[in-house]
Amino acid sequence: MSLLLSSEQTQKILSNPSFRELTAARARLRWGLSIVTLLMFFGFIGLISAASSALGKSMAGGAVPLGMAIALGMIALVVALTGYYVRRSNTYFDGLTQLVRRECGR
Amino acid sequence: MIMRILLAAIAATVSFSAHAQATPVVAGRDLNWVAIGMFLLIVAVTLLITYRSAGRTKSKADFYTAGHEITPLQNGLAIAGDFLSAAAFLGISALIYATGFDGLIYALGFLTGWPIVLFMMSERLRNLGSYTFADAASFRLDRTSVRLVAATGSLVVVLFYLIAQMIGAGKVIQLLFGVNYLFAVAGVGLLMIVYVAVGGMQATTWVQITKALLLLIGGTLMALVVLWRFDFSLGHLFAEASRVHPKGAAILSPGGLFAEPVSAISLGLALVFGTAGLPHILMRFFTVSDSAGARKSVFYATTCVAYFCLVIPLFGFAAMVVLMPDASFFNVGAGGQFNKITDLIGGPNMAAVHLAGALGGPILLGFISAVAFATILAVVAGLTLAGASAVSHDIYGQVIAKGNAPEAREVMVAKIAAVATGIVAVGLAIIFENQNVAFMAGLALSVAASCNFPVLAMAIFWRGTTTRGAVAGGLVGLFSSLLFVVLSKTVWVAVFHFAGPLFPYDNPALFSMPLAFLVIWLGSLSDRTARATAERRAFDAQFVQSEIGIGLSEGNNALAGVAR
Numbered sequence: 131m132s133l134l135l136s137s138e139q140t141q142k143i144l145s146n147p148s149f150r151e152l153t154a155a156r157a158r159l160r161w162g163l164s165i166v167t168l169l170m171f172f173g174f175i176g177l178i179s180a181a182s183s184a185l186g187k188s189m190a191g192g193a194v195p196l197g198m199a200i201a202l203g204m205i206a207l208v209v210a211l212t213g214y215y216v217r218r219s220n221t222y223f224d225g226l227t228q229l230v231r232r233e234c235g236r
Numbered sequence: 237m238i239m240r241i242l243l244a245a246i247a248a249t250v251s252f253s254a255h256a257q258a259t260p261v262v263a264g265r266d267l268n269w270v271a272i273g274m275f276l277l278i279v280a281v282t283l284l285i286t287y288r289s290a291g292r293t294k295s296k297a298d299f300y301t302a303g304h305e306i307t308p309l310q311n312g313l314a315i316a317g318d319f320l321s322a323a324a325f326l327g328i329s330a331l332i333y334a335t336g337f338d339g340l341i342y343a344l345g346f347l348t349g350w351p352i353v354l355f356m357m358s359e360r361l362r363n364l365g366s367y368t369f370a371d372a373a374s375f376r377l378d379r380t381s382v383r384l385v386a387a388t389g390s391l392v393v394v395l396f397y398l399i400a401q402m403i404g405a406g407k408v409i410q411l412l413f414g415v416n417y418l419f420a421v422a423g424v425g426l427l428m429i430v431y432v433a434v435g436g437m438q439a440t441t442w443v444q445i446t447k448a449l450l451l452l453i454g455g456t457l458m459a460l461v462v463l464w465r466f467d468f469s470l471g472h473l474f475a476e477a478s479r480v481h482p483k484g485a486a487i488l489s490p491g492g493l494f495a496e497p498v499s500a501i502s503l504g505l506a507l508v509f510g511t512a513g514l515p516h517i518l519m520r521f522f523t524v525s526d527s528a529g530a531r532k533s534v535f536y537a538t539t540c541v542a543y544f545c546l547v548i549p550l551f552g553f554a555a556m557v558v559l560m561p562d563a564s565f566f567n568v569g570a571g572g573q574f575n576k577i578t579d580l581i582g583g584p585n586m587a588a589v590h591l592a593g594a595l596g597g598p599i600l601l602g603f604i605s606a607v608a609f610a611t612i613l614a615v616v617a618g619l620t621l622a623g624a625s626a627v628s629h630d631i632y633g634q635v636i637a638k639g640n641a642p643e644a645r646e647v648m649v650a651k652i653a654a655v656a657t658g659i660v661a662v663g664l665a666i667i668f669e670n671q672n673v674a675f676m677a678g679l680a681l682s683v684a685a686s687c688n689f690p691v692l693a694m695a696i697f698w699r700g701t702t703t704r705g706a707v708a709g710g711l712v713g714l715f716s717s718l719l720f721v722v723l724s725k726t727v728w729v730a731v732f733h734f735a736g737p738l739f740p741y742d743n744p745a746l747f748s749m750p751l752a753f754l755v756i757w758l759g760s761l762s763d764r765t766a767r768a769t770a771e772r773r774a775f776d777a778q779f780v781q782s783e784i785g786i787g788l789s790e791g792n793n794a795l796a797g798v799a800r
Contacts, residue, residue, distance in 0.1 A: 137776075137777070140776045140777045140780050141776070143780050143784070144776060144779075144780065149780075149783070149784070152783065152784070153779075153783050156783070159355075160355045160356065161355075163351065163355050164351070164352060164355045164356060167348060167351045167352060167355075168348075168352075168508070170348075171344065171345070171348040171504060171508060172501065172504060174341075174344070175341070175494060175497070175500045175501060175504055176497070178341070178490040178494050178500070179494065179496070179497040179500060182489055182490040182491075183489060185337075185489050185490055186337075186485065186486070186488045186489025186490075187489075193469070193470060193471020193472075193474065193475070194470050194471065194474070195337075195474065195488045195489065197337055197488070197489055197490060198337070198340070198474075198488070201340050201341070201344060202546070204344055204348075205344070205347065205542050205545050205546060206542075208347055208348065208350065208351055208538065208542055209538060209539055209542045211351050212350065212351050212354050212534065212535050212538045212539075213535060215351075215354060215355060215531075216354075216531055216532060216534075216535045219359075219528070219531055220528070224528060227783075227784050227785075230784055231784060
């Protein structure tokens, strides 16, 4: 097995401050958003088994039952979360990636 | 009774064939010339696409990834076209028609996999691999054994998914166009073989884009017609639906399908993490030029899938209001009674199609039937390509030929594998025509979540993963999900006719997926070989490449470099 990068190159990049900033910030965002997504979906499933009848009631003044409204909110949230991740990557992570590549001479 | 309907509806969603009766030509009752015209047009357009792609399918990169030259928007549409099967379109609207709210939860599960794919998979996969997800899984691990496990997982997922889709396709086409099941299955098989073997990823991508656009147009058109019928008021729609549905207002709140938490969580895990392990979806990330493209394509795909999660419930609820009071949509018994769900002509899967006919006349009926047909074609083509790539790139190219196969020969093997995959799928679809295959699509998702996903995620994210752990965990995930499904109600009782299931839940993911992770962890932790030490040390280089994609700019030789 021979990898493309020599171990000196790898170590050089690993100790590069921009690279550390990039990977740390991206890891926080990745795991944070993943946890939000999973909590949202499995929390909803938990809510269903705990309080299913309450979800069928309409909210005050509205015609749409509470459970449906939550489901619609979740659909919107999924798009918003992916949109946020992509936007953050385009505006922040991509710039840092270019910086690391320049600094490490690639 | 309620349980029986629920089971039928679940079966309908996953394989959408269990209850399709062989009553040819739905709703229009005569040949629908709009449907047939559209159908012929779709066949002609897709064959033209294939013909034009044929000249551009010479190299491996062309065949597997359309030369990495697909744009993010095109790829996003193609991913949606790859993912939104007829089971999603017809099956989920049928599930909502039968159960109301519960069907919506199912749709949400399908959607929730996408952010996970984006955050964890798409960019890293693109940076680490070139053609299949096994590239990334075996980046720093033993390329023979890890690749074999990944390729086996891919082939199992592809084959079960493909058979389920083919049987469903045969029954739907039989119903829509009045063609004999045998001809329908063989016709779909022939088309998908031609797309893949002749046009490779280029043709497959454009077939999927065409389908996604048709589905977007058809879905929007129908949503507008439905909303117009109910004065753009969801309140009207829900009120009228709960008045006519046998379950009454209960359709507006969660019912039996997700009431039992263990089953609900298990199904949820399979839906969410299965998406992140589907080989035909993961493969699409290599068609764009870089990781930024992969990331953007997931956003476009997620938006499309989310849009369908919004419009498909409209069809299900509107179908209740429009179809249920009208006996002409049902197989009426001698005494004039009929079951408002199971006796729908063609089965509950036809709810959306009947609705199109009832609201928009033969033109909308024909259009929606043709959209359903295009939907089937795009999904089976994507699956066939993923299966062929697992055989030619992973097994032949990397395991047997050790990466030294001449390019032209590997492409030839891929084309032969595509033909073979298609023939096997058609054969099995004919053999299983009258079998209960409800378990197949569920099994495919469980294997994806319990074998492909854990191996890939652990190889990418955990430094400690070694070949021994990955191979053992992948195999345990694969065989435990197969075993649990065989012992569960859907096979042990429904297929083998035993009195009671030995495994009490329909979906094994809650057990098989953690088991796979556990075995990878233990198997790696206890691995004290020199190879394991080298593999852990190689994590640094893999980490750097997965984060900033070094090597990609140098002509996609990242993998070739590893393989040599």
